[in-house]
Amino acid sequence: xxxxxxxxxxxxxxxxxxxxxxxxxxxxxxxxxxxxxxxxxxxxxxxxxxxxxxxxxxxxxxxxxxxxxxxxxxxxxxxxxxxxxxxxxxxxxxxxxxxxxxxxxxxxxxxxxxxxxxxxxxxxxxxxxxxxxxxxxxxxxxxxxxxxxxxxxxxxxxxxxxxxxxxxxxxxxxxxxxxxxxxxxxxxxxxxxxxxxxxxxxxxxxxxxxxxxxxxxxxxxxxxxxxxxxxxxxxxxxxxxxxxxxxxxxxxxxxxxxxxxxxxxxxxxxxxxxxxxxxxx
Numbered sequence: 001x002x003x004x005x006x007x008x009x010x011x012x013x014x015x016x017x018x019x020x021x022x023x024x025x026x027x028x029x030x031x032x033x034x035x036x037x038x039x040x041x042x043x044x045x046x047x048x049x050x051x052x053x054x055x056x057x058x059x060x061x062x063x064x065x066x067x068x069x070x071x072x073x074x075x076x077x078x079x080x081x082x083x084x085x086x087x088x089x090x091x092x093x094x095x096x097x098x099x100x101x102x103x104x105x106x107x108x109x110x111x112x113x114x115x116x117x118x119x120x121x122x123x124x125x126x127x128x129x130x131x132x133x134x135x136x137x138x139x140x141x142x143x144x145x146x147x148x149x150x151x152x153x154x155x156x157x158x159x160x161x162x163x164x165x166x167x168x169x170x171x172x173x174x175x176x177x178x179x180x181x182x183x184x185x186x187x188x189x190x191x192x193x194x195x196x197x198x199x200x201x202x203x204x205x206x207x208x209x210x211x212x213x214x215x216x217x218x219x220x221x222x223x224x225x226x227x228x229x230x231x232x233x234x235x236x237x238x239x240x241x242x243x244x245x246x247x248x249x250x251x252x253x254x255x256x257x258x259x260x261x262x263x264x265x266x267x268x269x270x271x272x273x274x275x276x277x278x279x280x281x
Contacts (some may be wrong), residue, residue: 002085040062041264042059042121043059043265044262044263045265046267047268049106049221049271050107051106055081057073057079057099059099077118078090078112079117080114081104082115083113086101089103089104093114106269108131109130110125111269113125113128114126114267122261124259124261125267126267127267127268128269129224130168132166133160134222136160136273137159139159139277140157141156142157144202150152157199158172158201159197160220162193162195162196163194168187168189169187169222171220171221171228171270172219173219174201174217175218177215184232186231187199188228212279212280214278215279218279219273220272220273221268222273223270227258227270228251230257233255234247
């Protein structure tokens with residue numbers, strides 16, 4: 001009886017195992033996720049700086065999920081720039097999707113409005129050029145003292161006085177031998193109002209060979225809060241922001257923008273300060 005009952009139990013276990021294996025492997029269907037093509041959205045990137053520099057606006061269409069490197073220039077748009085002084089100008093298309101001003105220049109403290117009409121749709125953004133602006137004192141490049149492979153890393157140290165009792169927002173653009181590096185290094189004085197700032201921008205040399213005599217230039221752009229929010233969220237949704245201080249294809253969540261009507265991009269009026277240094281032994 002024991003042998004017979006033992007065989008019955010073993011057969012029962014085999015049947016259970018067979019059922020379990022059938023459930024595990026028999027239900028292994030391939031699940032295909034339908035990824036719909038994303039309709040391209042208009043991307044408008046406009047900037048105006050102080051001094052005798054022209055405003056420039058780039059207009060394109062965002063890429064599809066399956067073709068993220070394809071950008072279509074938007075030609076024939078009607079682009080109008082105006083200011084809080086009552087001046088207005090229709091920008092001239094100087095190349096496919098590139099529009100430039102001729103008569104309106106940036107003045108600290110003024111507000112600027114950019115209107116774009118394209119494909120039967122109207123888009124509008126505004127930006128105020130800050131009236132009290134930070135000026136760079138100097139920049140210094142030093143070999144990094146942190147992390148591994150220190151010989152491959154450099155730090156750009158920037159020095160400036162924050163303006164007390166003024167909300168300052170800054171973006172930095174880093175040029176290495178006149179080539180603009182990626183990323184959106186940013187600064188705001190929420191925790192450092194009125195302080196003298198010694199800020200570090202990490203420079204990873206793995207992708208760029210650095211040698212004695214190389215020239216580094218930093219532009220400090222005094223920006224308004226709306227533009228700070230745009231570049232801050234752009235750092236969050238792209239990997240380009242890894243050099244910060246302290247549009248291409250449509251992203252899962254796009255950066256905050258000051259454009260209306262579902263346009264991507266930004267419009268900013270900036271006061272600019274520049275400093276340059278040369279790498280020496």
